[in-house]
Amino acid sequence: MSKSTATQTARARPLSPHLSVWRPTITYVMSFAHRATGAALYFGTLLVAAWLITAATSESAFNTVQWIFGSWVGRVVLLGYTWALMHHMLGGLRHLMWDTGAALEKHKASKLGWATIIGSVTLTILIWAVGLAVRGGF
Amino acid sequence: MSDMRTPLAKVRGLGSAKEGTDHFWRQRLTAVSNVPLTLFFVGLLIALSGGNFADVRASLSNPFVGLVLALFMISGLYHMRIGMQVIIEDYIHGEGLKILLVMLNTFFAIAVGVASIFALLKLAFGG
Ligand code: HEM
Numbered sequence: 537m538s539k540s541t542a543t544q545t546a547r548a549r550p551l552s553p554h555l556s557v558w559r560p561t562i563t564y565v566m567s568f569a570h571r572a573t574g575a576a577l578y579f580g581t582l583l584v585a586a587w588l589i590t591a592a593t594s595e596s597a598f599n600t601v602q603w604i605f606g607s608w609v610g611r612v613v614l615l616g617y618t619w620a621l622m623h624h625m626l627g628g629l630r631h632l633m634w635d636t637g638a639a640l641e642k643h644k645a646s647k648l649g650w651a652t653i654i655g656s657v658t659l660t661i662l663i664w665a666v667g668l669a670v671r672g673g674f
Numbered sequence: 675m676s677d678m679r680t681p682l683a684k685v686r687g688l689g690s691a692k693e694g695t696d697h698f699w700r701q702r703l704t705a706v707s708n709v710p711l712t713l714f715f716v717g718l719l720i721a722l723s724g725g726n727f728a729d730v731r732a733s734l735s736n737p738f739v740g741l742v743l744a745l746f747m748i749s750g751l752y753h754m755r756i757g758m759q760v761i762i763e764d765y766i767h768g769e770g771l772k773i774l775l776v777m778l779n780t781f782f783a784i785a786v787g788v789a790s791i792f793a794l795l796k797l798a799f800g801g
Contacts, residue, residue: 575761578754584747585790591734592793592800595727618716625712628705635702663716671724 562649569653570627573620580617618663623656697756704753711746718743735797747790755783 583605590598604610630648633639639648668674688694718739722730733739758779766772 588790588793592796667720667723
């Protein structure tokens with residue numbers, strides 16, 4: 537085999553699949569998101585615990601926690617917590633559905649992936665809208 | 675040689691870790707219980723949105739609210755503990771570090787759980 541043929545063959549080869557050349561798919565992104573939101577909720581339990589413990593023990597500590605939750609940074613964290621909870625819940629329901637053997641086909645799994653993200657964003661917005669309405673403003 | 679497993683081992687179906695599908699099953703069981711409990715928790719937070727110390731205490735000391743929140747914590751913490759164990763086992767391959775992290779994972783879940791349940795009991799009984 538001459539050198540030039542070898543080069544030509546190499547050039548004609550498809551470069552994909554390649555470690556750095558690939559397109560994220562909705563099923564892959566949602567799979568990762570389920571794990572990431574699960575891990576985020578893991579640490580989010582500290583927020584719930586802080587709320588419960590201060591409510592049970594000290595008004596000033598409780599007010600400090602409320603103040604932190606009400607600050608801009610606190611609100612962003614709580615908004616993220618709400619989304620993670622809703623996203624992980626819907627993603628989990630999707631897992632439970634798959635466990636029965638349903639909706640595992642490629643196009644159905646992709647549709648479910650989109651439904652999970654659209655559903656979790658919608659629920660998060662709804663929860664905050666109702667929450668702020670109950671509170672009577674921002 | 676085709677299969678070294680004894681017929682009894684196959685029937686038991688517990689595998690080399692002697693746990694079978696127990697871990698998987700408990701993750702599913704708690705996933706199912708988490709759904710209604712989470713919805714209750716979110717509903718409670720919405721209802722208490724903007725509430726002060728007294729409002730929150732009054733609500734949390736209601737027996738029904740306290741009971742459901744305790745279940746939410748137990749179910750959620752159990753679920754997240756076994757879930758995090760899977761994450762640790764997937765990414766940490768050094769035997770020593772893996773065992774350490776799996777232990778810390780359990781301690782974390784139990785510490786958060788005991789503190790939260792203590793708080794709920796205090797609200798219910800101690801005022
Ligand atoms: C709200 C209802 C919930 C449902 C329906 C649900 C469902 C699930 C399911 C089915 C899995 C297994 C996924 C798999 O096998 O790949 C899972 C994993 C996990 N969940 Fe949940 N979950 C819920 C709430 C929570 C909460 C509140 C937390 C944390 C406090 C949590 C933390 C985790 C973690 C850390 C994992 C492991 C993730 C992984 O292995 O990739 N989940 N969840």
